[in-house]
Amino acid sequence: MSAAGIRVEREPRYPVRRTAPTLGGISAMQGFLMTRGYAQQDDYIFLGRGPGSRWWERFEKYGNSERSGLVVTSDGERWFALLSGIPTKRRDVMRTPIRIKLALEGSRTDTESGAAQAVQRLIAVWLEDLATRSGRVAAAFDEAFPEQDIAGLLVENDDTTVQAVDERLQRVLAAFGKSGDTPGPSGRPAVDGWWVGSLHDEQDQDHRTAAAAAAALLAGAPGIAGYFNMLRTSEYAGQAAEALRADTGGSVHVLTDLRTHELPSPKEAPRPPKPDPRTIAAILGAGAIVIVLVWVITRWLDHD
Numbered sequence: 001m002s003a004a005g006i007r008v009e010r011e012p013r014y015p016v017r018r019t020a021p022t023l024g025g026i027s028a029m030q031g032f033l034m035t036r037g038y039a040q041q042d043d044y045i046f047l048g049r050g051p052g053s054r055w056w057e058r059f060e061k062y063g064n065s066e067r068s069g070l071v072v073t074s075d076g077e078r079w080f081a082l083l084s085g086i087p088t089k090r091r092d093v094m095r096t097p098i099r100i101k102l103a104l105e106g107s108r109t110d111t112e113s114g115a116a117q118a119v120q121r122l123i124a125v126w127l128e129d130l131a132t133r134s135g136r137v138a139a140a141f142d143e144a145f146p147e148q149d150i151a152g153l154l155v156e157n158d159d160t161t162v163q164a165v166d167e168r169l170q171r172v173l174a175a176f177g178k179s180g181d182t183p184g185p186s187g188r189p190a191v192d193g194w195w196v197g198s199l200h201d202e203q204d205q206d207h208r209t210a211a212a213a214a215a216a217l218l219a220g221a222p223g224i225a226g227y228f229n230m231l232r233t234s235e236y237a238g239q240a241a242e243a244l245r246a247d248t249g250g251s252v253h254v255l256t257d258l259r260t261h262e263l264p265s266p267k268e269a270p271r272p273p274k275p276d277p278r279t280i281a282a283i284l285g286a287g288a289i290v291i292v293l294v295w296v297i298t299r300w301l302d303h304d
Helices: 055-059 108-112 117-132 136-144 147-155 159-175 206-218 234-248 277-303
Strands: 030-035 069-074 078-091 097-107 194-198 223-227 251-256
Touching (some): 030 159, 069 117, 117 136, 194 234, 234 251
Parallel strands (some): 194 251, 223 251
């Protein structure tokens, strides 16, 4: 904890494991879980191992990863996902709620082999939890990572710990690997490669559009999708969507806390101004005068 009393994340007390076992051993997909212990001086760390980089930090200006959020990004070959601010039943010594941050990464071949279908479902349920204030994802983590086991996982840093964390993550994914409702797009289509929706839209259920976009990214489409909790104005949300479009080079689907009537729309092409009726009358009048003059001159020449 810093001198100002703000709890910060820190790197693990042990080297990051670069060649960690994969989830289930059947694909290149890997998962990394960050949380903290009961003691006041405990900081948030990754259990067992951490990812090669904190790739999500480049998007921190749009969404605070200390709070509930989601980022899924793909370059068309590899994908990365972060579910942040997942609540737990655990509390520290000051009764402050302890949260979980889950980072996942894989490739489009994981989806082709069926390994990422559970991740797609997990993301869909997480967004639905946020939209409806449900707690299915939180309950799954509480069951897989009970409080009595967390202390040991935080202290140990050997291969046994890595395997124990992987096995528990597999349980979480298995809980959402069953068939369920398939996310479908809402009534607000993407325009010019980007789309901004409302987490609180009950009519169009924009969270389902974001979930469907995330599933497409895991399947190999380039772009970014997620729930960004710092886009609090229509102007900022529109600027963020355009910046993310330029940054990722793919489609952009952004969920915000804005209400439906506050959502930005892509700028429309400027329309030519309507002519002033007085201008039209003047032009017609000038044309009539020219016609009369031509008729007079023609008659005069014929007379000569």
